[in-house]
Amino acid sequence: MKKDIYIRISKSLQETLLIGKKIGKSIEQGTVICLSGDLGSGKTALVQGIAKGLSVPEKYYITSPTYNIINQYPGKIPLFHADLYRINNSYELEDIGFYEILNSENIVAIEWAEKLKNEISSDRIDIHMQILDDTSRKITIKLYKENLIDLKEL
Ligand SMILES: Nc1ncnc2c1ncn2[C@@H]1O[C@H](COP(=O)(O)OP(=O)(O)OP(=O)(O)O)[C@@H](O)[C@H]1O
Ligand SMILES: [Mg+2]
Numbered sequence: 001m002k003k004d005i006y007i008r009i010s011k012s013l014q015e016t017l018l019i020g021k022k023i024g025k026s027i028e029q030g031t032v033i034c035l036s037g038d039l040g041s042g043k044t045a046l047v048q049g050i051a052k053g054l055s056v057p058e059k060y061y062i063t064s065p066t067y068n069i070i071n072q073y074p075g076k077i078p079l080f081h082a083d084l085y086r087i088n089n090s091y092e093l094e095d096i097g098f099y100e101i102l103n104s105e106n107i108v109a110i111e112w113a114e115k116l117k118n119e120i121s122s123d124r125i126d127i128h129m130q131i132l133d134d135t136s137r138k139i140t141i142k143l144y145k146e147n148l149i150d151l152k153e154l
Contacts, residue, residue: 004143006151011136016042019139019154020049026150027053029077030105030123034113037129042137043111046127047081050109054079064111069096075107083111090116123148 010016023033023046033050035043048062054075056062062081065071069092070082080101087093093116102108102120113120122144130138143149 004146004151006141006143006154008139008141008154009132009136010042010139013042013045013135016045016137016139017049017052020046020051021053022049022153023149024050024053024075024107026153027077027107028123028148029107031107031148032102032120032124033107033109034120034124034126035109035111035129036114036126038131041129041131042139043127043129046129046139047109047111050107051075051079051081054107069093070098070101078106080106080108081111082108084115085112087112087115090119125149 008019010019035046037043044062044064051062051073054077056073056075056079060073065081065083066085069087070080073079073081082098093099124144125148126142128140132138
């Protein structure tokens with residue numbers, strides 16, 4: 001299948017939050033967002049924006065779920081935010097019910113998703129964040145199926 005690829009330069013944290021918000025507003029139910037990129041490239045910042053777009057209440061402050069691996073937030077569509085940085089094998093993920101969550105109608109955003117890429121279905125968006133300098137990030141978005149988000153809105 002031809003994949004839609006969209007590239008965008010963000011010049012500030014605020015811009016990344018806004019791009020995330022627009023993604024969250026238009027995203028289809030059941031979409032998995034696979035985030036990759038260096039430490040500090042803005043994966044969590046983008047998820048904070050996505051949460052805004054999904055109307056996750058302000059009282060939830062989203063941080064990398066490095067120690068508990070996955071966090072859940074209520075929103076227009078429930079948002080699950082996972083960080084696989086410390087995961088060593090898929091059994092650890094089975095234990096916490098990760099695969100059931102993946103195959104749900106929720107939105108699942110996964111940092112360090114490259115650790116399990118091939119196990120993820122076609123309702124998937126890959127987002128790669130690259131550090132250009134202190135305040136600039138190159139954001140590459142790849143859609144595996146049309147219309148998972150509205151690219152025109154970004
Ligand atoms: N254009 C930008 N977009 C996003 N973050 C930016 C930008 N410019 C600077 N920053 C800074 O980069 C950092 C991004 O941190 P964030 O926790 O989102 O990264 P991360 O990719 O989730 O890292 P980790 O792999 O450690 O979880 C923040 O300190 C933020 O202020
Ligand atoms: Mg993070």
